Amino acid sequence: MAHLDWSETPKTPLVVNGVTLEYRCHGPAPDQAPTIVMLHEGLGCAALWREFPAKVAARTGMGVLVYSRQGYGQSDPVDLPRPLDFMTREAVEVLPHVLDRAGISRCILFGHSDGATIAAIYGGSVEDFRVRGLILMAPHFFTEEMGLAEIAKAKEVFETTDMQQRMAKYHRDPEGAFRGWNDVWLDPGFKAWNVGEVIDYLRIPVLAIQGRDDQYGTLAQIEEIETRSYAPVDTVILEDCKHAPHLEQPELTLDAVAEFAARLERIEAAEVVPA
Template sequence: MTLAWTAKPGQMLEVDGVALEYACFGQPPGTLPTLVMLHEGLGCVALWRDVPQQLAAATGLGVFVYSRQGYGQSDSIGLPRPLDYMTREAEDVLGAVLNAAGMRDVILLGHSDGATIASIYAGSVSDMRVRGLILIAPHFFTEPTGLAAIRAAGQAFASGDMRHRLARHHKNVDAAFRGWHDAWTDPAFESWNVADAIDHLRVPVLAIQGRDDPYGTLAQLEEIDTRIYAPFESVILDNCGHAPHFEQPESTRDAIAEFCARLVRLEQENVALT
């Protein structure tokens, strides 16, 4: 199929028999890379709000966003999710999404679970289309404070207004929430660790994290810095929690735009030299 490059709501992309909602902003794939945005564990296309539009304007790149299976208006998924669901999403699904969407060169931009999926993909799948990674609040291993925050989210979903707020954006809110929450709070998940993906990254990486992120400490970024062999830069934002793109939008947008501009410039210089 030919992808309709449009921001019109309700667009669906079929990937291995699964319908995934998507939206596109800016220019379609061409000579410049496309930003492919991977949402957090409770996210979807709509919950990025206007961030894709802003990034398309700030970077001059095309932006492709989609909701993973079980989220937003995409097809639902059976529960419980396997505890290695992020690895499966990276190794079994993301490449097929990029193919179906007609992606050429891409910069993967992930938030939280999405950042982890992007890292696993770049570190385990040989895909020369991936030119760089932007990781917002990534996690590579569990931490007691993060697990406590997820358990607190479970209480808010059960007794607060969180369920109502999420139901406005997910057609199957229980699948979206339980698929994420129940995996992370499974006792067996406490030993989850995918940091070995960092060892195999060979593209430039930008990591952005709020200093007050309740779901992960700066140890996550320190793990990247310690293990990575590729160019790496980090931006740590004060007075910022788990969503820098909402809590510190200008600083986050500027860091992403500068990283993309530098990456494009280096790519073009390499082409000129060869």
């Protein structure tokens, strides 16, 4: 049985390392089907996936778990400043416990932006046979000047417009959510950040999705996966699409996700040998 209240409006808290995390569930519980665990972007949260998780559950027949990391959405606030290796810490110190608390036995990690990086770090750093595949949407493995320039623009917008008030509709602590992301990416020490080595250790199939016009990262991020991974990698590059394929090209993104999930299930079925 799932350890959580498996519903879109759960009453049972998700507590990891003493921190209460907001979450929502769609589709079948983990004891009934595999689960897709969705990890949001740097300014995202459970609610900002909008209707996409429910559509993923409907198309794949799998359960979907979305949660807000500490400092985002309605989850507990986070102490600032975040460490420069916050994505690695999230992958190694928090995500394993989320999977445990949810009672997950088979899953696909589906991350967007920072969430995709966290998923990739998990796949390349933690030996966890529950994780059967990765969907990495607009991932980051190293910094790029064009991406840092966009993040600097975001800081100016946050400080000169009503962005904080708009974020307050979704985030309990909008300033903490913004600063926890923006301050790290703009820290001079972060320019040298590079976690590409985790790709070398991936041993599960990967689906990489990116908009051709992504303003936060070039296709070099996707090429890094293609050239370094020993595991199978499928790539989907979407035209007329920037940093949020699930919002800008939702049907094409959903098609790619559903096809990848179905193929993993076919592989699983083919590997089952009758006693």
